[in-house]
Amino acid sequence: MNLGGMEAIAQQVAGKAILDHAKETEQKLDAKLAKLDNMDEDDLDKLREKRKAQLIAAQKIKQDNLSNGHGRYSELPDQPAFFEATKKSKFCKIDAEKSPYLTEKLNIFVMPTILLIKGGHTIHQIRGFEELGGTDDFHEDTLAFVLSQYGVLNFDGEPPSDPTKASAGVNSIAMKMLGKGAARAGAREGDEADY
Known part of the structure; x- marks a missing residue:
């Protein structure tokens, strides 16, 4: 043939x-x-009630997230604050140089390191800048896209082709870019709600 x-x-x-x-x-x-x-009228009423309950629950989760500081990416001052934050927040940052116990226990030896934790277990470490385009001048959309690939953040847009330029689609996340040498430890239990 x-x-x-x-x-x-x-x-x-x-x-x-x-x-x-x-x-x-x-x-x-x-x-x-x-x-x-x-469907009859009773079925439609049940469907409306179910959807209403879903919307109310989603709004409560969103409010709880906002009251816990979600939507902000900020550095925690010390190790005890990290442990406290991980009990109620799903995304946080701590300076590895000020946290020798955590860096040793979490096997952080490259700076920066982004630790992705879900359900109390480390699912991935982003070490250095390779996954972020190989540059420390990456755009926050690039970081959000990479985090979404591991299920710790929602990203609804096209994958960034250039890590230094923005592409629309991240779900209302406001992140401050970290300076060189700052270690990032973060993301606890992926959340399906907007951050």
């Missing part, structure tokens, strides 16, 4: 897979529409 014949077969297989997926998606949507068409 020649190369042209193989490409034609590959296109047919890909086309069939796309068509099958589209049909499956259409069937699911049709089922949801049929379910909505068959």
